[in-house]
Amino acid sequence: GAGVSQTPSNKVTEKGKYVELRCDPISGHTALYWYRQSLGQGPEFLIYFQGTGAADDSGLPNDRFFAVRPEGSVSTLKIQRTERGDSAVYLCASSLTTDYNEQFFGPGTRLTVL
Amino acid sequence: GNSVTQMEGPVTLSEEAFLTINCTYTATGYPSLFWYVQYPGEGLQLLLKATKADDKGSNKGFEATYRKETTSFHLEKGSVQVSDSAVYFCALSLTGANSKLTFGKGITLSVRP
Secondary structure: OOOOEEEOOEEEEOOOOOEEEEEEOOOOOOEEEEEEEOOOOOOEEEEEEEOOEEEEOOOOOOOOEEEEOOOOOOEEEEEOOOOHHHOEEEEEEEEOOOOOOOOEEOOOEEEEEO | OOEEEEOOOOEEEEOOOOEEEOEEEEOOOOEEEEEEEEOOOOOOEEEEEEOOOOOEEEEOOEEEEOEOOOOEOOEEEOOOOHHHOEEEEEEEEEOOOOOOOEEOOOEEEEEEO
8 A cells, every 4th residue: 555655755945935844644544753854863753643633742843843734644844934954854654553553654855945 | 861872884794794783772761672774765664673671573684682781772684685785773762652763873784795
């Protein structure tokens, strides 16, 4: 079946612009995670959804970052007033539940802020 | 806080060589431990996991044993192949903490024919 998909695969934007990154999880997976991976580093947790609600947003770096999952499936990560330091690969993962279920990762969106 | 430390890379080996990639962790609770792998041009995928002390995770010839006494989860393979060339990440998640993963920096493995 289909895995986790993310769009766009690449996004180039200018400093100060607004961007939206989309994640389509595996059908039926209730848990959805966003991570950010900077060059040469491992992924860092941003936010976790259980169903429609953001159960843990402790990893969001500041209030320019926001994510939604209005129908409990597709999620959108929104970044306002982008800064060059936001450049990274943004990864989405989903799992059937949160009890030690394997997280399946998407291919990521590479964001470049000029 | 929680953290994962991986040995510095990159690592270059000849085919059929023995592989060890070190991983140690610090956790405020009782973690589950994972190795994820990222092959060139592909997304992260779970390689193996262990959920309690002394458990051994294994997959595709790779093994790692959860050592609580040394807070380690070293990855080993007896005979690497060119197709094992990838980036390997050690990670942990805590019980009751929504299973969010804390990753190490990752290490690049290159296997020469």
